[in-house]
Amino acid sequence: MKLKEIGEFGLIRRMRSSLKDSQRNAVLGIGDDGAALKIAPGKLTLVTLDTLVENTHFKWDYASPRQIGWKALAVNISDIAAMGGVPTYCVVGLGLSGSLEVDLVDGLCEGLKEIAARYGIGVVGGDIVRSSEFFITVCLLGEVAGGRICSRSGAKVGDLIFVTGELGAAAAGLACFDTAEVRLESGKRELLVQKHLRPSPRLKEGQWIAARRIATAMIDISDGLISDFSRIREESRVGAVLWEEAIPVAPPAVELARSLGRSPQDWALYGGEDYELLFTASPDKRKLLDEEAPFPFSVIGEVRQWQEGMVLKEAEGRHMRIEEEGYNHLADAPRRGKKP
Missing domain, CATH: 3.90.650.10 (PurM-like C-terminal domain)
Known part of the structure; x- marks a missing residue:
């Protein structure tokens, strides 16, 4: 069976079933906007991750590095927003070719810095790998009071x-x-x-x-x-x-x-x-x-x-x-x- 036959969401369901015993009592795990983990009393730690890939999510023909830096973090902040949380820290992964201009990474950093400052987020690390196509992955942490978290699973008939x-x-x-x-x-x-x-x-x-x-x-x-x-x-x-x-x-x-x-x-x-x-x-x-x-x-x-x-x-x-x-x-x- 090919991945295209089951689709993205069918694959997520399959992986969720396979990994169901590996979630270590997470309050929320696979299947929501992010994971919610009970690490400290009275609050939950939120974890979310998104990737933007060149020629899949954007093209350099119309997007600047600064805009992509902004968007890469923005889409993660949106996940935290959907859970009712406050974003705190992020780490960033980059897939880069050695033929790219240094200015491109400078622009990414400017976009990341701008949106991180606006929302009070610390950019605290990451990883760089060689890749023929550019990609940027952001993993964002957040927090929310235990009784306030919003999930996808509570809708009721009549709402x-x-x-x-x-x-x-x-x-x-x-x-x-x-x-x-x-x-x-x-x-x-x-x-x-x-x-x-x-x-x-x-x-x-x-x-x-x-x-x-x-x-x-x-x-x-x-x-x-x-x-x-x-x-x-x-x-x-x-x-x-x-x-x-x-x-x-x-x-x-x-x-x-x-x-x-x-x-x-x-x-x-x-x-x-x-x-x-x-x-x-x-x-x-x-x-x-x-x-x-x-x-x-x-x-x-x-x-x-x-x-x-x-x-x-x-x-x-x-x-x-x-x-x-x-x-x-x-x-x-x-x-x-x-x-x-």
Whole structure:
């Protein structure tokens, strides 16, 4: 059997089963945004890791070393945000060819330094290996009070589904590089490009939600709304109905999609890399969010029974079963997903 036949998430399930006896009583292990370990009384240590690979996650044609340094740490901070935690220290691994310019590594360090300073993170070590293709791996540590941690596994039937901010902007930003002619005001184009290359992790939002014990389950949107909610669905053993009209699509993404004859809803549902927070909460938390949340959010659906699967209620009122896919690293031609 080939890896492409079982896919990225099938492989994760297989490895999780194989390694289930090796997790040493971790509070959270394989299958969540990060691991949660009980090392000190009263708090949990969080551990997460992400890798960016040249020609898989980005191309030097349009991304600067400084932007990649920023993004490599940002995507890890987003994982800590989804757990309601505070990031503390990171280590960085680099795969480099000797033919690369020293300036490239200097730029990476500038990007890492900038975002680390913004979020109060110490960059304390790492590793360098020879590689024909560039990659950067960041392992980030964090912490959270034991009673405040958010996971993917607590969603309950009847919960509402919430998302922070707007979706589709990062996928639209990528489309700006993939499309020869972008008919969009320069300021709007730059906003979309920045959403793709310099994401802003929703750290304060995650901490606010966790401190008030609002979320029953939470995840950050890295691979796409559909793909990432399917992870909550699997860990919580629930189904869902999403309301198409309620899904917040960034206006510049809508404008660009229409000019290109593309679907802005596809970018919002399947595009990924928005790094907004997707969470479920009891309906009785809605009033607290409406009155006190210091950030924009939308209610986009409802948690249903597992056997109902995932369904999209379209604007016309039709119910369509959702194909649960997003970015798959092990596909023959990885791409951001398609709407069935």
